[in-house]
Amino acid sequence: MVTDSGSASARRTAGRLNAPRPALVEPRFDGSPKLVNRQLVAVVREEWRVVDRWWTDEPVDRRYFDVVLESGQNVCVYRDQEASAWFTQNA
């Protein structure tokens, strides 16, 4: 009763879990986020840096912020210093 649709879009290769997604962030003068995806940041709960793979062609240099938005939503965002861009990710 279950027919094989043979969907061409079916995933055939391994994918990354928890891959970062681009985020719209407006920073304060000290570099911490003021607005995340057009929502005001109420509290910055935690901040940390990840510097890794500096010996490879793809070095990682990220400044993470665990923030609570005005709506009460908990979001983790980071500033990629290499790409000069903001991303959101479940850390």
Place this chain on the structure above:
Amino acid sequence: MIACVLIPGFELRAALRAQPRLAMSPAALAPEAGEEQLIGPVTAAADAVGVKPGMRLGEALATCPQLVLVDRDPAAVEREWEGVLRRLEDAGFAVDPDEQGVVYFETRGVERLYGGVQPALDRALAAVGSGWDPRVGAAARRFTALAAASVARPGQIVLVQEQEEQEFLEPLPLSLLPLPADRYAELEGLGLRRLGELAQLPGTAVADRLGVDGRKAWRLAQSGRKLGGRKARVRGRKPAFELAEAMTFPDAVGNELTLRRALASLLERLLARPERAGRPYRKLALSARLVGGGSWRRAVTLRDATTEAARLRAALGPKLQELPAPVLELRLEAVELADASGQQLTLVEPAGTEAGTRLREGLRQVRASTGTGSVCAVVEVAPWSRIPEARALVVPRDD
């Protein structure tokens, strides 16, 4: 001897049982909804004015403007045919039904009971009932018995002895052979009209020209002696018992929710029937008597035989959406039971085994419906990594 009882146009005759007056007027079985517009069997009155079975609807109505189209009634056809078979079985014949309107049986077992072949066949005709206009043919082979029944008049018995078989078959038309329509045209194009003409051709040449179908037809056209006595045997069916539940509604019901509730109730009653003897259902048929006359029937064969009400509901429920009209009566019938569940039960089930089996089956069904690569597993590759996306991968699982 092998006997064949033939009731031409059985579908139409069964549909006309509810409106017998139409049997005397030009009438034909209406084309099936959504199918090619070709009429089914026709009454004698329609045949007399030139309307033939398989004719296009427009042509048939142009030939006979008074032609009445009789709605198909598959549930009545099934019920009446089962009735015919049971009456033959009650008379002692081990029947081997071929299609609706054609049934074979071996007379050897009942010849002594009735005092010969002829009295046994008389009994078979009486068992079927004269209202159906049955014809009987008897011969050493199934095909010859069918051919004999095809040339018999209503209520007549045609006996073909083995030594007369060739002589009997030779003048008969090729249309008796079970061939696709385009093959008849091909044979006619080659100048062949009679079974005898086909039988005289070399078998290898027929096989070269017409393939497997042609070879089979050529073999049927031969008399039994030429084939060294090879005959297709008749195997009597195991007498069936009816396992069905029905619900009649005071008013016609078209609401799907109500019908689904009725189906759930019918399922419960069917599952509680003691005749099942613990065996799970393999094939079920859902039928309905419709408000405007006529009926509707859908059969569902289950991939795994089961007695789980939820799975049976899931398999049968969507069929209710195909109902063409509001329903006066809903009927659920067990067509086939499986011999065993196929799952050996254990006294103490190991923890998680059942859940694991169900999970695997569920994943198998998801894969079957969405294609390979749609089911994935999370594999930890570097759980210690400071980079979140490097800790785990999503990997397709096709096992």
